[in-house]
Amino acid sequence: MSFLVILLTAGFFIVLFSQFGHRLPARNSLIWWLVAVFLLTAVIYPDGFRPIIRVLGIELVSNFVLGGMMMFLFFQMVEQQAENRRFSRQIVELTTSLAARQYPEGGAQRLSGQGHKVLVLLPCFNESGSLPQMLPRLETLVARSTDTERFTYCVVDDGSLDDTPHLLATLAPHSHVTHSTNIGVAGALLTGFKVARAVGADFVVQCDSDGQHPVEEIPRLVALARQSGTDLLIGSRFVATEPSANAPANTLRSTTPLRRTGGMLVTQVLGLFGRTARVSDPTSGFRVYSRRAVRELLRAMPDEYPEPESIALLALRGLNLKEARVEMEPRTQGVSSLSGLKSIRFMVKVTTALLGLRVRSLVGG
Numbered sequence: 001m002s003f004l005v006i007l008l009t010a011g012f013f014i015v016l017f018s019q020f021g022h023r024l025p026a027r028n029s030l031i032w033w034l035v036a037v038f039l040l041t042a043v044i045y046p047d048g049f050r051p052i053i054r055v056l057g058i059e060l061v062s063n064f065v066l067g068g069m070m071m072f073l074f075f076q077m078v079e080q081q082a083e084n085r086r087f088s089r090q091i092v093e094l095t096t097s098l099a100a101r102q103y104p105e106g107g108a109q110r111l112s113g114q115g116h117k118v119l120v121l122l123p124c125f126n127e128s129g130s131l132p133q134m135l136p137r138l139e140t141l142v143a144r145s146t147d148t149e150r151f152t153y154c155v156v157d158d159g160s161l162d163d164t165p166h167l168l169a170t171l172a173p174h175s176h177v178t179h180s181t182n183i184g185v186a187g188a189l190l191t192g193f194k195v196a197r198a199v200g201a202d203f204v205v206q207c208d209s210d211g212q213h214p215v216e217e218i219p220r221l222v223a224l225a226r227q228s229g230t231d232l233l234i235g236s237r238f239v240a241t242e243p244s245a246n247a248p249a250n251t252l253r254s255t256t257p258l259r260r261t262g263g264m265l266v267t268q269v270l271g272l273f274g275r276t277a278r279v280s281d282p283t284s285g286f287r288v289y290s291r292r293a294v295r296e297l298l299r300a301m302p303d304e305y306p307e308p309e310s311i312a313l314l315a316l317r318g319l320n321l322k323e324a325r326v327e328m329e330p331r332t333q334g335v336s337s338l339s340g341l342k343s344i345r346f347m348v349k350v351t352t353a354l355l356g357l358r359v360r361s362l363v364g365g
Helices: 003-017 026-044 046-056 063-100 105-109 131-143 164-171 185-199 215-228 257-273 291-299 307-316 341-363
Strands: 116-124 149-157 176-178 203-206 232-236 287-290 321-325
Touching (some): 026 046, 063 176, 105 149, 105 185, 116 131, 116 215, 131 149, 131 164, 131 215, 149 164, 149 185, 185 291, 215 232, 215 287, 215 321, 232 307, 257 307, 291 307, 307 321, 307 341
Parallel strands (some): 116 203
Antiparallel strands (some): 203 287, 232 287
């Protein structure tokens, strides 16, 4: 096989993968990686497939004809993926806009008065086991509002199928909105950001609804973000309290070895976006966004699991990113959305989306 053919094939896949997270949904990137490896191997070392071909009894047609057919199918698949993603984004935009309009006036009224307005945003899916303990803690936080910061919260029920809707209607009637169908964490954040824009929030605090994130730490994190002028402050399990201090030995109790390994891989890839983007806990969902960060993410919200990609996007736009040490608890109720093989798929998806974003930023796409 000529060097030109190999170069053209490799160039095709570079262009293709640069579109994941943009025109193409990165959730399917694992399949595309496997197909790319197969085809590149076939181009560079076709003789390696001869034993398999003999066993299957396949008669090969001309390489030129076969290559042309495969490229045609490839372009058709890419175009179909892009079209599907466009429709998916339209559905998400419609769902989040309708849900954001549901936010009760009672929740917004809690922000009236002096001080910076802080909206605590909790994406929620099938968390009926955790909400009875979580909601009173949030109400206590609201009661702690001062002349410096005023707090309210919004639980975004992402189409839960358990008793979550009933619990929210009973325990938080003025502090939740509901999606008519499940659209994922990114969609829930987008709804919350739209609520924040509507109520004029100065800061948005993203917090899990399963009880892993210490609600009591929110005032400290908001004050730290406000005083340091940070646009995205990430609550980290792994950053040391002091630059010279060692992290406590129990940092892994709120995560799994597989997720920690995936987080380390994502951290290395984030290094492509600058020193400040290379955070120690890129998958942490406990973070503080400034009004400026919310505005940027409303324009370009990543798909599915948005935490690592939002770091890259904000770093590219020159916003200030920092981490703060936070002790988190292990999940005691429900099931994580990133367990088992889902963790591997998550790592591939996020890594592919980040690499695609970096390539596009370098070529101005």
